[in-house]
Amino acid sequence: MHVAALQTATPTPVPGIGPEAVAAYWPALVRAGWFLAGFIAVVVVGWFVVEPLVGRAINRRNRNNPTLQEALSRYLRLFVVVVAFFVAAGTAGYADFIGDSALVIAAGTLAIGVAGQTVIGSIVSGLVLVVDPEFNVGNYIEWAGGEGTVQSITLRVTRVLTPDGELITVPNTVLTGQEITRPYGRKRQRIVERVGLSYEADLTEALDHLTAVAAEVDGIESEPTPKAYVDEFGSDAVILRAHYWVGDPRRRDVFSLRSAYARALKTRLDDAGITISPASKRELEGRIEVADADEQK
Numbered sequence: 001m002h003v004a005a006l007q008t009a010t011p012t013p014v015p016g017i018g019p020e021a022v023a024a025y026w027p028a029l030v031r032a033g034w035f036l037a038g039f040i041a042v043v044v045v046g047w048f049v050v051e052p053l054v055g056r057a058i059n060r061r062n063r064n065n066p067t068l069q070e071a072l073s074r075y076l077r078l079f080v081v082v083v084a085f086f087v088a089a090g091t092a093g094y095a096d097f098i099g100d101s102a103l104v105i106a107a108g109t110l111a112i113g114v115a116g117q118t119v120i121g122s123i124v125s126g127l128v129l130v131v132d133p134e135f136n137v138g139n140y141i142e143w144a145g146g147e148g149t150v151q152s153i154t155l156r157v158t159r160v161l162t163p164d165g166e167l168i169t170v171p172n173t174v175l176t177g178q179e180i181t182r183p184y185g186r187k188r189q190r191i192v193e194r195v196g197l198s199y200e201a202d203l204t205e206a207l208d209h210l211t212a213v214a215a216e217v218d219g220i221e222s223e224p225t226p227k228a229y230v231d232e233f234g235s236d237a238v239i240l241r242a243h244y245w246v247g248d249p250r251r252r253d254v255f256s257l258r259s260a261y262a263r264a265l266k267t268r269l270d271d272a273g274i275t276i277s278p279a280s281k282r283e284l285e286g287r288i289e290v291a292d293a294d295e296q297k
Contacts, residue, residue: 031092038088046080058130072130075123075155125172126155134182135175140189142181145174163254189246191258195265196237196277203230203238206274210242213265219257221245237277 129135139150148160157169197206207228214226226244269276
């Protein structure tokens with residue numbers, strides 16, 4: 001006969017609520033408190049101290065560019081949150097966990113970098129342009145793809161108003177990856193005019209006329225002094241060029257001023273008997289044959 005032994009299951013004791021339970025969870029609570037304190041501290045400093053300082057610095061250089069200010073605020077706050085997380089994790093003693101997850105973080109960073117390579121490159125280029133003291137809204141610039149006045153600088157693109165009145169969008173990587181020319185300095189724009197004269201013309205007198213007209217036209221700066229040069233000897237004419245400067249090109253119609261200069265120069269050279277861009281002379285040689293009507297039949 002087998003005697004079955006009855007076993008009574010002993011229930012697992014449920015920890016009660018008291019000093020002992022609080023003591024058991026106290027290290028975790030302390031860590032959570034340090035994490036929360038570190039996170040809040042970094043966010044407060046970043047959002048309410050760093051962001052206003054950076055915003056004022058950007059606003060001084062780009063007063064008419066709210067798009068850039070809004071984008072910069074958004075990206076800066078996101079950066080502050082990321083920094084706050086890692087600072088809080090280190091403060092709370094979660095550095096080991098972060099270190100164990102370094103491979104995952106590295107893989108994620110690599111994936112994001114490959115997927116957003118163009119966008120990230122444009123953003124970095126935009127930050128480079130923003131902090132460049134020689135590149136500002138209102139500057140007249142020239143690059144390999146065109147020229148115009150900078151209207152706004154965002155983190156991804158720069159908007160430029162061309163001399164034809166077209167507003168074009170240029171990726172920031174284009175402007176940071178090639179040479180940019182500023183044909184004027186310190187609120188002055190240099191204008192270059194070219195004119196062709198006959199080889200029989202008195203070049204010294206013609207050069208004097210080019211500079212004298214620039215001094216007479218209203219709107220052309222007296223400093224720097226207008227200059228005139230012999231540019232090249234063409235096949236049919238001698239090419240002269242005149243340099244003069246316009247102050248604050250953003251508020252002045254450059255085309256109207258160039259037109260006024262051209263009209264005044266044409267009148268002055270005509271009065272002096274100097275021919276502008278004479279007609280090309282060509283000698284034609286050849287032979288004309290007339291076929292007999294009977295042969296054509």
